[in-house]
Amino acid sequence: MTLGTAEAGRNQGNPLLWCAKARRAHYDPVPDSATAVNAHQGATGTMLPVVPGVVHGARRVVLFGPPGIGKTAAAGVLGQQLGLPVLKLAPSPQDARVPYTGLLELALALQPLPAARELATGIDKAVGVPGSADPAGTALRLRRLTATLLLDTPPLTLVVDNAQWLDTASAAVLRWALRLAPDLPVIAAERTWRPGSEGHWCGEDPCAVRIPALTPDQVATLLSPYRLTPYQVTQAHIRSGGNPALALAFAGACGLTTDLPAAQGLVDDLVLPPAARRLVNGWLGTVSAEVQELLTVAALDDRPDRELLSRLAGPPAENLLAEAEAAGLINIGQVDGKIRFAAAAIGAELAARPPVATRRLLHARLAEASRDSIRRDRHTTLAADTNDPQSADCADRAADRARLRGEPALAAELSLLAAERTPEADADLLTERALTAVRDAAHNGDLPRGQAAVRLVLNHDSSPANRVNALITLIDSGGQHLYNGDKLFADALHEAAEHPDLTAQILVRQAIWANVNGDPDRACAQAARAASLARNAGDTATTAMALTMQARIQRILGRPQADTTLGHALSLPRSPHIPLNARPEQLSARHAIFDDRLDEARSALLPLLVEAERTGDAEGTVDVLRSLAEVEIRAGRCGLALNYAGRALSLTDRAALDPAPACYTSALVEGTASCTDSALAHARRGADTSRREDNKVFLSRNLFVLGHLLLVTGRPKEALEALEEVRALEKHQQVRDPSILRWHADLAQSLISLGYLDQARKLLTDTRRTATDLGRSCVLPALDRSQALLEATLGNYDAAADRLAAAADRLRHLPIERGRTLLALSQTERRGRRRASARTAAQSAADLFSTHQAHPWIEAATRTLHQLEPVPAHGSTLPRLTSAEQRCVEFAASGASNRDIATALTISVKTVEAHLTRVYRKLGIHSRIQLAHLAALTAAPAETLRPGLHK
DSSP: OEEEEEOSSOOTTOTHHHHHHHTGGGSSOOOSBHHHHHHHHOSSOSOOOOOOGGGTTOSEEEEEOSTBSSHHHHHHHHHHHTTSOEEEEEOOGGGGGSTTHHHHHHHHHTTTSHHHHHHHHHHHHHHHSTTOSOHHHHHHHHHHHHHHHHHHSOSOEEEETTGGGSOHHHHHHHHHHHHTOTTSOEEEEESSOOOBTTBBTTBSSOEEEEOOOOOHHHHHHHTGGGOOOHHHHHHHHHHHTTOHHHHHHHHHHHOSOSOSOGGGOSSOSSOOOHHHHHHHHHHHTTSOHHHHHHHHHHHTSSSOBHHHHHHHHOTHHHHHHHHHHHTTSEEEOTTTOBEEESSHHHHHHHHHSSOHHHHHHHHHHHHHHOOOHHHHHHHHHHHSOTTOHHHHHHHHHHHHHHHHHTOHHHHHHHHHHHHHHSOTTSHHHHHHHHHHHHHHHHHTTOHHHHHHHHHHHHHHOOOHHHHHHHHHHHHHHHGGGOTTHHHHHHHHHHHTTTOHHHHHHHHHHHHHHHHHTTOHHHHHHHHHHHHHHHHHTTOHHHHHHHHHHHHHHHHHHTOTTHHHHHHHHHHSOOOTTSOGGGSHHHHHHHHHHHTTOHHHHHHHHHHHHHHHHHHTOHHHHHHHHHHHHHHHHHTTOHHHHHHHHHHHHHHHHHTTOOSHHHHHHHHHHHHHHTOHHHHHHHHHHHHHHHHHHTOHHHHHHHHHHHHHHHHHTTOHHHHHHHHHHHHHHHHHTTOOOTTSSOOHHHHHHHHHHTTOHHHHHHHHHHHHHHHHHHTOGGGHHHHHHHHHHHHHHTTOHHHHHHHHHHHHHHTTTOHHHHHHHHHHHHHHHHHTTOHHHHHHHHHHHHHHHHHTTOHHHHHHHHHHHHHTSOOOOTTSOOOOOOHHHHHHHHHHHTTOOHHHHHHHHTOOHHHHHHHHHHHHHHHTOOSHHHHHHHGGGGSOOOOOOOTTOOO
């Protein structure tokens, strides 16, 4: 056993101090979870275990979960929160077989107490006389001695880690003794929750809490020091099931270097790293051999369910599955009965255990029991000899049916099986099936299978067309995950030498790569060259792709030829061989979104969504869902936007795609429609991922939405930092068209809030000039909103209100933007001391946001209305402020520092301090928080209502 104590405070008279000093070397046992490592030494990301709120205030707590989930760390955190010295027991597997070992550990830990010495003597007597004639008397004496010890012990928290190995004799004594010490906090950490009929030994009704698995974001934080790619982090989460120790084992298998090609995945599909195998086998060791046998059968099926296993194992299957579920190894669907392993590594380890011959026999049994024809063929294939050509034909036919049914993961597995089992003598068929396998893997975002299929092509086919086709498909499926992309492009260009049509296909992909990595000029030149080569070769599909890419970059660079180039691409025959996100129809929809032609964009995108989902194109589906989410959020259809964004993010995580694009869209939508906190989390995750991937396009997008959210939640300094980085990134990428990413108005507003008025004025002037030159009138209302706030800051309230009213009128087709503009109008009217007009504008905004269910904006409008409520008399009115004092109050209430205010008003910092001191004295307040709350109350009552304000 391992024993330790800790003190929560300094108490020289506490006898536990002696124990703490005497056993300092035993303070921390080997942690049950990797999260204990994080909590103490920072060797991994800052992932502290989360103790569920339900345990706070409970005197008896049982924390349970599988090995590595974080029970030890959670128990330690909870023990510290109670604020008492901690006495920690940690029995081992050997201790479970020795009676009273747990009691002896307790007695030795508390040796300075006389009651502890008496208990130790009593244990010696109880076990020193074998075959005692009075076992009941012995048990009663030990219960009395233990209860006396617990009652005499100074206040402490008893933590029993690995409580599943507490011997039964000690547990029985503690069960009785702890009833007599109800105020003693006890925390037990064990692997499964199995209270007997009399309840748990630590109490009849303890607070039992399962330690939850980590979420994908938490795993990303935990593994951040390993500098893994998003694909590797996603795979670590899938394979570990959110078990922190397992996730760290997979990350460790990658090493601490960044030169590992991400497409290799973390580990081989079947062979786990040694550390992961030890953890998984320890987890499996918590259930019987019969359970492990049944789970092995389940692991060999790609979608096992209760019915299938019951047909194979008979009536005992229910009890065996219940045991597995109690151990946290599986989750059983309540509705469909599907059995899902808590971590993919469990299934991988189970599937790898049987010898090849045994595994084939098990697949044969599964083929007989399966009622799904595709899965029956899968098992039949895997039961056959790998050199059997008939098994290849069987897998090929099954892959076709899986593709038609819309099961891309199953199709990818079956098509690769078909290719691998095709005889080498039939080279053409092998190549055809291998190329199909590459495409299926690409549609499913399955990089390891894609690479395996590409190797088949390169090893067995000398045709440049097929070799290039395989490499291109792998590039398309890998996207940003391919850190070795330059080498792949070089290999592909070498294979395509003297074949202009093949070279054109590669150049298109290179253009996409260059654009994502922030080199649009190079991208545009590569796309133009690809279009020329493909046109001369008569390849209309590649011509359309190249022209589409060229038009995309021309729009970014603000070149007037963009619409003409896109028109040429749209005029070419449609080809099903063009990836969906590279089609001219998809780009045309994106341009419609940029121009706020939302109905047109929606009409173009919905058919593309149907096609993407039908073909199983995961990345294409995500792109279309994201575009639809942007359409609907701008149109004010918040419910639909949330649905599309949620589906895009879910599919991104399932297919292990780069999360940055879906995070950007989720942040944009959720920040408008549901919750700014979750939106900020998405934006930060997207920005962090983009930095790791060096994806400048989506780094700027995620930083833009981060800055926007910080601005609208009242943090202009933080917003300014994010938006200034966006400006730098956009300049580096040579993005001239302000309609593509509309950060300019938000950056101007941040500058105005902090008193950088000249910078804001220049930004607005330059952006307006560019937008006008390019004919991007859709950008102007947002610029007008920021221009009006600048005018109001300078005291030109009438001009500002007129500008805002006109902007709101032009935004009737964009209800959320209109509402935001009306809120700005309300603020301007209040500052101009027209409270009635301010209330009308705020109410109009609130009505718009309520109609469209934009919850964060509903809250903002409600706060504004509350600020505009009539001022209670309280026997007197608030004192009036001078114009100088009022100007200082407005800046201070918006978050500006004294230095910022001094700069904006061209006065000294000391003058600002003097003005604010008088304001505090006049208003009877003591802080800027109170000042911000009372800022609205300093305005005089409205004299008139400005005309023309309506919804």
